[in-house]
Amino acid sequence: MLITDINQMKQISKNLKKEGKTIGFVPTMGYLHKGHISLMECSKKDNDITIVSIFVNPTQFGPNEDLDKYPRDLERDLKICKEVAVDYVFHPKAEDMYPEGYSTYVVMETLTDKLCGKFRPGHFKGVLTVVNKLFNIVKPDKAYFGKKDYQQYIVIKKMVEDLNMDVDIIGCPLIREKDGLAMSSRNKYLSQEERERALSISKALFKAKDLFEKGETNPKNLIKEMKKIMENNVDEIQYIEIVNPKNLEPKEKVEKGDIILVAAFVGSTRLIDNIEL
Amino acid sequence: MLITDINQMKQISKNLKKEGKTIGFVPTMGYLHKGHISLMECSKKDNDITIVSIFVNPTQFGPNEDLDKYPRDLERDLKICKEVAVDYVFHPKAEDMYPEGYSTYVVMETLTDKLCGKFRPGHFKGVLTVVNKLFNIVKPDKAYFGKKDYQQYIVIKKMVEDLNMDVDIIGCPLIREKDGLAMSSRNKYLSQEERERALSISKALFKAKDLFEKGETNPKNLIKEMKKIMENNVDEIQYIEIVNPKNLEPKEKVEKGDIILVAAFVGSTRLIDNIEL
Numbered sequence: 281m282l283i284t285d286i287n288q289m290k291q292i293s294k295n296l297k298k299e300g301k302t303i304g305f306v307p308t309m310g311y312l313h314k315g316h317i318s319l320m321e322c323s324k325k326d327n328d329i330t331i332v333s334i335f336v337n338p339t340q341f342g343p344n345e346d347l348d349k350y351p352r353d354l355e356r357d358l359k360i361c362k363e364v365a366v367d368y369v370f371h372p373k374a375e376d377m378y379p380e381g382y383s384t385y386v387v388m389e390t391l392t393d394k395l396c397g398k399f400r401p402g403h404f405k406g407v408l409t410v411v412n413k414l415f416n417i418v419k420p421d422k423a424y425f426g427k428k429d430y431q432q433y434i435v436i437k438k439m440v441e442d443l444n445m446d447v448d449i450i451g452c453p454l455i456r457e458k459d460g461l462a463m464s465s466r467n468k469y470l471s472q473e474e475r476e477r478a479l480s481i482s483k484a485l486f487k488a489k490d491l492f493e494k495g496e497t498n499p500k501n502l503i504k505e506m507k508k509i510m511e512n513n514v515d516e517i518q519y520i521e522i523v524n525p526k527n528l529e530p531k532e533k534v535e536k537g538d539i540i541l542v543a544a545f546v547g548s549t550r551l552i553d554n555i556e557l
Numbered sequence: 558m559l560i561t562d563i564n565q566m567k568q569i570s571k572n573l574k575k576e577g578k579t580i581g582f583v584p585t586m587g588y589l590h591k592g593h594i595s596l597m598e599c600s601k602k603d604n605d606i607t608i609v610s611i612f613v614n615p616t617q618f619g620p621n622e623d624l625d626k627y628p629r630d631l632e633r634d635l636k637i638c639k640e641v642a643v644d645y646v647f648h649p650k651a652e653d654m655y656p657e658g659y660s661t662y663v664v665m666e667t668l669t670d671k672l673c674g675k676f677r678p679g680h681f682k683g684v685l686t687v688v689n690k691l692f693n694i695v696k697p698d699k700a701y702f703g704k705k706d707y708q709q710y711i712v713i714k715k716m717v718e719d720l721n722m723d724v725d726i727i728g729c730p731l732i733r734e735k736d737g738l739a740m741s742s743r744n745k746y747l748s749q750e751e752r753e754r755a756l757s758i759s760k761a762l763f764k765a766k767d768l769f770e771k772g773e774t775n776p777k778n779l780i781k782e783m784k785k786i787m788e789n790n791v792d793e794i795q796y797i798e799i800v801n802p803k804n805l806e807p808k809e810k811v812e813k814g815d816i817i818l819v820a821a822f823v824g825s826t827r828l829i830d831n832i833e834l
Binding site for chain 2: 297384
């Protein structure tokens with residue numbers, strides 16, 4: 281069932297809670313792919329009711345980013361949500377989420393200044409604000425985020441903890457295409473030739489994991505090997521970092537459980553990917 | 558019943574909601590006076606359950622402000638809460654509200670840069686953050702704020718609206734001592750001599766209201782008359798402004814419903830007061 285009105289969504293969630301139903305929530309920007317579907321499946325398994333939001337959130341895009349061209353196809357998304365049999369799709373209007381005079385934001389003074397946050401100033405402020413709003417509207421017991429956006433997952437977990445919100449944040453595994461490319465709505469931007477070159481990102485991650493498992497624990501060496509694979513394929517490496525999975529601090533000596541995070545441009549498309557060691 | 562544990566408070570509120578009880582909430586910094594009691598009485602009238610929080614919130618004090626000497630008397634406060642027969646008193650520890658590594662804040666990009674916000678940078682960031690946290694913990698249906706802190710009341714109302722929170726913000730009338738002094742926990746700081754001089758603030762407000770009712774609509778003239786009364790009594794006038802009660806913008810021509818806001822130092826004590834026209 282499609283809901284576009286914020287107050288209607290609030291009322292539905294309120295009633296569901298009153299009836300003692302548990303709510304699972306999958307916030308998305310739409311243009312759904314198998315990654316999103318895996319989140320919906322997780323939610324359906326864990327909760328009585330699953331609500332998916334589709335909202336391309338303007339406040340998390342920088343002035344030179346791809347807000348306008350971000351892929352949208354509501355009809356297709358609704359068909360997918362129907363096939364997966366989620367209970368509600370919440371698709372609010374930007375002017376209702378951010379009416380004239382809107383001025384309240386959630387900010388985080390750690391975690392958001394590094395990795396993607398360093399290259400996308402204001403991005404996490406927008407993410408935290410919209411997720412906070414969506415949680416208040418949808419009132420989920422559990423909310424599902426893909427670990428493809430690993431920093432986002434950690435930052436949202438931290439917001440919920442700091443602000444004493446009543447939501448369990450569930451991080452779900454990154455889903456890849458058969459050839460290894462991490463699933464992303466932005467993959468649509470890639471030409472066939474760019475898509476080939478983009479594969480170097482996952483290849484580099486797999487290589488690093490392989491080297492780590494063979495005994496290499498120096499992050500510099502691992503990153504050097506990754507760069508070798510990516511350098512002639514991607515157009516710009518924004519960062520490759522091997523970090524502690526909880527606080528996102530770079531490691532001096534790599535350990536099991538650490539995570540390698542990558543952001544790179546292929547053509548004008550910014551892609552992110554990661555792998556847990 | 559005194560609750561100091563955040564998770565216990567969350568669980569109690571969750572259970573109350575499940576039982577269909579309505580929760581009224583009175584957040585305070587303690588050292589309770591008749592103003593607070595009037596909020597509790599309002600809450601008791603409107604709701605099944607009334608919860609009072611007592612928490613001197615460190616994040617809303619500036620580095621040169623009175624956090625350390627802010628008056629505290631938990632025993633006395635608990636006695637008052639018992640007399641008024643509120644249901645729960647929530648008194649969390651600062652180190653539980655802001656554990657090591659705490660880093661999430663709620664900020665507002667309008668309304669907070671003027672009046673008190675101008676003289677207390679960061680103050681409203683601290684207020685919004687703690688109120689957001691307390692609302693998430695206590696889950697009130699209605700929350701009660703004194704209009705003595707008028708800007709705070711407006712700013713919290715705006716946060717709740719912007720972040721789609723499920724709380725009705727109820728502004729309750731400012732309560733005065735018999736001689737006109739606005740009730741405040743900070744009045745305790747005043748010596749007898751300072752207290753006398755502090756009366757000039759309410760006197761000036763009453764005078765301005767009287768002049769307005771007699772036809773004076775020029776804010777400059779009203780403020781000039783107020784300054785005459787206050788100048789030789791208070792030690793510093795931080796601001797006197799006549800504003801629109803909703804957006805706190807200064808008025809060029811004063812109308813019924815506008816509000817006069819004052820902040821002044823008497824000795825080292827900062828006092829605020831206001832009057833609705």
